[in-house]
Amino acid sequence: MHRSITVTVNGQSRTAEVEPRMLLVYFLREVLDLRGVHVGCDTTSCGVCAVLLDGVPVKSCTMFAVQADGRSLTTVEGLASNGQKHAVQEGFKEEHGLQCGFCTPAMMLVASALLEENANPSESEIRWAISGNLCRCTGYQNIVKAVQHAAATLNPQPASGRTT
Amino acid sequence: MAVTDTSPGWLGKSIKRKEDDRFIAGRGNYIEDINLPAMLHMAILRSPYAHARINGIDASAASALPGVVAVVTGELLAQHKLAWMPTLSGDTQAVLATDKVRFQGQEVACVIAEDRYVAHDALELIEVDYEPLPAVVDPFAALDDGAPLIRDDKDGQTDNRIYHWEAGDAEATERAFAEADRVVTVNTHYPRSHPAPLECCGCVADVNPASSRATIYMTSQAPHAIRTVFALVAGLPEQNIQVISPDIGGGFGNKVPVYPGYVVATAASLLIGRPVKWIEDRTGNLISTGFARDFHMKGELALTNDGRMLGLRVKMLSDQGYAYADAQPSKLKAGLFHIVTGSYDMPAAHVITDGAYTNKAPGGVAYRCSFRVTEASFLIERLVQSAAYDLGIDPVELRRKNFIRSDQFPYTSATGFVYDSGDYEGALDLALEKARYSELRAEQAELRKEGKLIGIGIASMTEALGAGPSRDYDILGIKMFDSAELRVHPTGKAILKLGVRHQGQGHETTFAQIVAHELGIPPDDILVHEGDTDNTPYGLGTYASRSTPVAGAAAAMVARKLRDKSKKIAAHLLEVAEEDLEWEIGKFSVKGAPDRSKTIQEIAFAAYTDHPPGMEAGLEGAHYYDPPNLTFPFATYIVVVEVDAETGEWKPRQVVAVDDCGVRINPMIVEGQIMGGLTEGFAMSAMQQITFDEDGNCIGANFMDYLLPTAWETPHFDLYETCTPSPHHPIGCKGVGESATVGSPAAFVNAVVDAVAHLGVRDVDMPVTSGAVWEAIQAVKGTG
Ligand code: FES
Ligand code: FES
Numbered sequence: 001m002h003r004s005i006t007v008t009v010n011g012q013s014r015t016a017e018v019e020p021r022m023l024l025v026y027f028l029r030e031v032l033d034l035r036g037v038h039v040g041c042d043t044t045s046c047g048v049c050a051v052l053l054d055g056v057p058v059k060s061c062t063m064f065a066v067q068a069d070g071r072s073l074t075t076v077e078g079l080a081s082n083g084q085k086h087a088v089q090e091g092f093k094e095e096h097g098l099q100c101g102f103c104t105p106a107m108m109l110v111a112s113a114l115l116e117e118n119a120n121p122s123e124s125e126i127r128w129a130i131s132g133n134l135c136r137c138t139g140y141q142n143i144v145k146a147v148q149h150a151a152a153t154l155n156p157q158p159a160s161g162r163t164t
Numbered sequence: 165m166a167v168t169d170t171s172p173g174w175l176g177k178s179i180k181r182k183e184d185d186r187f188i189a190g191r192g193n194y195i196e197d198i199n200l201p202a203m204l205h206m207a208i209l210r211s212p213y214a215h216a217r218i219n220g221i222d223a224s225a226a227s228a229l230p231g232v233v234a235v236v237t238g239e240l241l242a243q244h245k246l247a248w249m250p251t252l253s254g255d256t257q258a259v260l261a262t263d264k265v266r267f268q269g270q271e272v273a274c275v276i277a278e279d280r281y282v283a284h285d286a287l288e289l290i291e292v293d294y295e296p297l298p299a300v301v302d303p304f305a306a307l308d309d310g311a312p313l314i315r316d317d318k319d320g321q322t323d324n325r326i327y328h329w330e331a332g333d334a335e336a337t338e339r340a341f342a343e344a345d346r347v348v349t350v351n352t353h354y355p356r357s358h359p360a361p362l363e364c365c366g367c368v369a370d371v372n373p374a375s376s377r378a379t380i381y382m383t384s385q386a387p388h389a390i391r392t393v394f395a396l397v398a399g400l401p402e403q404n405i406q407v408i409s410p411d412i413g414g415g416f417g418n419k420v421p422v423y424p425g426y427v428v429a430t431a432a433s434l435l436i437g438r439p440v441k442w443i444e445d446r447t448g449n450l451i452s453t454g455f456a457r458d459f460h461m462k463g464e465l466a467l468t469n470d471g472r473m474l475g476l477r478v479k480m481l482s483d484q485g486y487a488y489a490d491a492q493p494s495k496l497k498a499g500l501f502h503i504v505t506g507s508y509d510m511p512a513a514h515v516i517t518d519g520a521y522t523n524k525a526p527g528g529v530a531y532r533c534s535f536r537v538t539e540a541s542f543l544i545e546r547l548v549q550s551a552a553y554d555l556g557i558d559p560v561e562l563r564r565k566n567f568i569r570s571d572q573f574p575y576t577s578a579t580g581f582v583y584d585s586g587d588y589e590g591a592l593d594l595a596l597e598k599a600r601y602s603e604l605r606a607e608q609a610e611l612r613k614e615g616k617l618i619g620i621g622i623a624s625m626t627e628a629l630g631a632g633p634s635r636d637y638d639i640l641g642i643k644m645f646d647s648a649e650l651r652v653h654p655t656g657k658a659i660l661k662l663g664v665r666h667q668g669q670g671h672e673t674t675f676a677q678i679v680a681h682e683l684g685i686p687p688d689d690i691l692v693h694e695g696d697t698d699n700t701p702y703g704l705g706t707y708a709s710r711s712t713p714v715a716g717a718a719a720a721m722v723a724r725k726l727r728d729k730s731k732k733i734a735a736h737l738l739e740v741a742e743e744d745l746e747w748e749i750g751k752f753s754v755k756g757a758p759d760r761s762k763t764i765q766e767i768a769f770a771a772y773t774d775h776p777p778g779m780e781a782g783l784e785g786a787h788y789y790d791p792p793n794l795t796f797p798f799a800t801y802i803v804v805v806e807v808d809a810e811t812g813e814w815k816p817r818q819v820v821a822v823d824d825c826g827v828r829i830n831p832m833i834v835e836g837q838i839m840g841g842l843t844e845g846f847a848m849s850a851m852q853q854i855t856f857d858e859d860g861n862c863i864g865a866n867f868m869d870y871l872l873p874t875a876w877e878t879p880h881f882d883l884y885e886t887c888t889p890s891p892h893h894p895i896g897c898k899g900v901g902e903s904a905t906v907g908s909p910a911a912f913v914n915a916v917v918d919a920v921a922h923l924g925v926r927d928v929d930m931p932v933t934s935g936a937v938w939e940a941i942q943a944v945k946g947t948g
């Protein structure tokens with residue numbers, strides 16, 4: 001009953017045989033050994049499983065691996081390039097945007113997708129963008145600052161005057 | 165916000181966290197990341213009933229499913245005397261149900277299989293013959309004569325009462341009430357909540373049949389205590405058990421108790437001879453593991469007409485679920501709830517507490533809280549606000565009039581705490597200034613004329629934490645000291661090992677800073693190691709804000725021991741007497757000849773290569789710290805809310821927090837803790853609640869029904885600080901990880917009530933939903 005699927009993960013093509021009922025999150029964690037994606041609920045509520053599917057955040061606990069066949073995925077392991085941290089990763093460390101770290105990979109991926117679309121998001125745009133991702137530790141304020149920090153790094157001269 | 169500290173040394177420095185690099189790379193090592201060769205997977209079958217007799221379990225179809233290795237039932241465990249286990253409060257709890265199930269979600273059987281999908285498939289094939297029994301859901305009804313007896317398994321238990329415990333002086337309190345001009349009453353329920361860390365619980369148990377050695381990886385905030393409990397329960401020699409807590413995805417008290425899943429996985433690994441992994445799902449986490457709060461409280465405050473507090477009388481009933489399982493210090497049945505006199509100079513107080521069994525999950529854990537101080541702080545701060553309205557005095561003035569004054573410390577409270585230090589007016593004044601309190605009151609009056617409502621809520625909380633002095637505090641008899649071991653290697657780098665276990669609080673950075681400050685070794689050169697019972701000294705764990713007060717103190721003390729030895733080595737190297745040396749951070753130099761000096765790194769090298777004759781080689785030591793007292797951080801929180809009187813909807817407009825936790829080791833991390841705490845305070849006041857229907861069905865054992873705040877609802881926080889060092893902590897610290905969770909719920913609720921107080925509303929129970937506000941308004945309209 002297994003099916004063969006091929007996905008591009010963090011730029012590399014990966015082929016594997018999977019059970020049709022295998023969730024994407026367990027495919028990433030257990031078949032591809034990408035452990036930065038986490039599981040935190042059984043109702044598609046917490047967002048710690050978020051990855052980017054063709055650049056768009058999806059909750060990988062709510063998709064089957066077979067649905068990703070032929071698509072391109074980015075996980076936290078793909079954020080850094082050439083040994084350089086992504087600006088979002090720098091931002092999270094600089095602004096103390098994480099505590100236990102469990103929500104962090106998904107938060108950073110969602111933030112990076114936001115910054116691709118909106119180089120200079122306001123505080124409320126950031127809060128809205130990450131509102132599908134729970135964090136129990138930080139109270140979100142430093143996550144907002146972390147994303148702003150990353151925006152400033154990626155786009156050193158932001159348009160002025162947008163605070164909220 | 166944090167000010168940059170340019171003083172020498174490493175205290176007060178917001179250095180970036182050493183632990184972050186692995187987390188932002190996705191290379192944290194959480195329980196689910198641990199996989200061992202030949203590992204099996206476990207899934208738990210839970211009871212659909214809150215109360216039922218088990219007439220039989222048929223696991224034959226499940227056992228026959230390909231890939232299933234074993235089905236474990238209570239009966240099997242009973243053969244090994246493992247069907248019941250002790251709780252950390254000295255009660256007992258079923259590992260797997262044998263005679264009856266006593267709450268919905270109780271563990272009934274476990275499947276061990278080759279993969280997680282098969283394990284879950286097999287659960288569906290287990291047939292359990294239940295005979296439903298009447299469920300006891302209301303804790304007051306539980307204590308009625310004739311209520312169904314929940315713990316009929318316990319010899320001598322004839323009713324559903326768990327404990328009756330009192331603090332304070334009943335007679336003195338009666339006299340105070342007799343003299344009072346007024347008595348103000350608040351009746352409130354602090355709802356049942358759940359810490360809900362984003363990572364659920366889990367373990368990988370690996371019992372090696374050849375060596376009999378059990379290595380148990382688990383999500384535990386207290387690995388040493390858990391190992392001792394395992395040794396006692398299973399009769400395994402303690403040296404053969406190694407408990408490892410890997411990275412933990414949040415704890416908040418939820419990961420203190422021992423849960424059946426850990427025990428069954430370990431027993432299964434022992435019986436099968438292969439590693440067994442159990443990863444809890446969210447429903448299992450919310451329905452069965454340590455809930456928090458659920459105190460029904462009546463507080464009465466006796467006052468004079470001019471606002472002088474004379475006495476406090478409190479009656480509290482705790483809904484404990486079917487087992488008393490909340491890890492209380494053994495001498496204190498309701499934890500530190502008797503801190504309920506708060507920040508006030510209360511001449512007399514009497515606190516009566518009772519605990520009742522109900523057909524609900526066991527727990528009552530200290531959720532981001534030092535043993536029930538959260539409920540206490542809420543009650544007194546609600547009482548103060550109600551009293552202010554009744555007396556027609558501004559809530560600020562009423563607080564000011566009754567605060568324990570700075571010159572009264574150390575202050576002995578009416579219930580027996582000795583508060584170490586405080587400056588409550590200082591924190592209040594700063595908060596009022598930052599919130600622009602008088603302008604807010606003027607704005608409130610103006611807006612009211614336009615039919616718009618804002619409310620201003622204040623809470624001036626004091627908490628007691630850092631358990632604790634071993635004369636008073638123990639868990640199951642194990643004294644609540646904590647420990648640190650420090651070794652400086654020949655190259656001047658060091659490893660610090662601690663008995664506590666962080667879950668995001670930043671220990672790998674802050675505890676390195678403590679040692680750096682005492683010895684001058686930079687934090688980057690110090691590895692902080694926790695959470696491995698073979699390789700760290702014994703300690704009671706991380707909860708109740710005790711890590712910095714106790715283990716942080718141990719870290720400072722062990723560093724000082726090494727500094728003393730370093731001085732002897734420096735004297736030997738410099739060929740002078742010890743008295744001729746002086747210390748500045750990082751080196752000893754000869755008094756009057758500062759160019760003749762030895763750095764700590766040079767001294768460390770000499771400790772292994774050129775130590776003085778007659779001295780033991782090496783630079784290493786241990787310290788077990790038994791604190792002389794608790795520490796007493798305090799804060800003032802001011803919350804401003806907007807309320808829509810038509811719909812009852814409300815939202816926070818401003819949150820000002822002034823926290824005083826003594827010396828801040830890393831202000832950035834402290835502020836992170838405070839913001840996290842404020843968010844949970846907001847969450848409890850506004851949305852978090854676990855409820856049950858009349859049959860004991862748990863409503864809300866998932867994140868669709870049990871609401872947690874997202875970034876969208878969570879308000880912005882303005883943080884400020886005052887600093888009143890603890891006089892007895894070696895570096896002047898107090899705990900802080902929980903202050904805002906403890907103190908801020910009252911500020912949120914006080915703010916909502918304040919917005920509608922002019923209509924006659926005096927109380928709205930948590931969670932303060934828009935429906936609850938609307939109903940409270942309608943109720944007073946009806947009576948008015
Ligand atoms: S695991 Fe919670 S949304 Fe996917
Ligand atoms: S950092 Fe712990 S859940 Fe976000």
